[in-house]
Amino acid sequence: MKYTLLLLISGFILTSCKKEATQQPLPLPGEPIDIHTILLKDMIVKNLPSPYYHFEYDDSAFITSATWQSGFNVYNLSYTKGRISQMQNNTAVNKDRLVYVYENGLVTQINFINEAGITFKKSTFTYNAFKKLIKIDWTMFNTDGSTVPERSMQLDYYADGNLATLSDHMIEIPGMQPNAVYTDTYENYDNKVNAGAFALIHKI
Secondary structure (H helix, E strand, C coil), X not given: CEECCCECCCCCECCCCCHHHHHCCCCCCCCCCCCCCCCCCEECCCCCCCCXXXXXXXXXXXXXXEXXXXXXEEXXXXXXXXXXXXXXXXXXXXXXXXXXXXXXXXXXXEEEECCCCCEEEEEEEEECCCCCEEEEEEEEECCCCCEEEEEEEEEEECCCCCEEEEXXXXXXXXXXXXXXXXXXXXXXXXXXXECCHHHHCCCC
């Protein structure tokens, strides 16, 4: 199965557009737009709240909302020129939002901002010369403005572009998480496209 990474996070890696985005200036020819022909509606995971993921779309096949763990988190999506610009958590106990930063059509950073407008975490994205994602780093912000590395993920590919290995390094944070490294290897691909590849980054 061919893995096309879709950034939603948390890790999440998602693509799509809200109906309101069609009222904004359209992208220039050749610019990317967050719409796909494969529309994943639900993902069911055994022994976990169901549906584990649920997506709603508008008539143009753009995602308007995404829920996680049967509504534990509910995200409303906003767009600029056909690209995701913000995901707003819309639950009673969580109003955090993810704000996307782009460079040359690629997501280079996602800022995690709380209800008070304070950035408490960011993730940065690195690409190779072929515009394939090769690294993601997560960094936490302390109240004094200093930063703490939280997680780093390395992606390597086969010559045909399919994902070969994914190394996930959880960096030690005393009192929060131990140091750990997990490496997954992917092989025996078919010629299909994986509609839920964001789960590679947002591990179940």
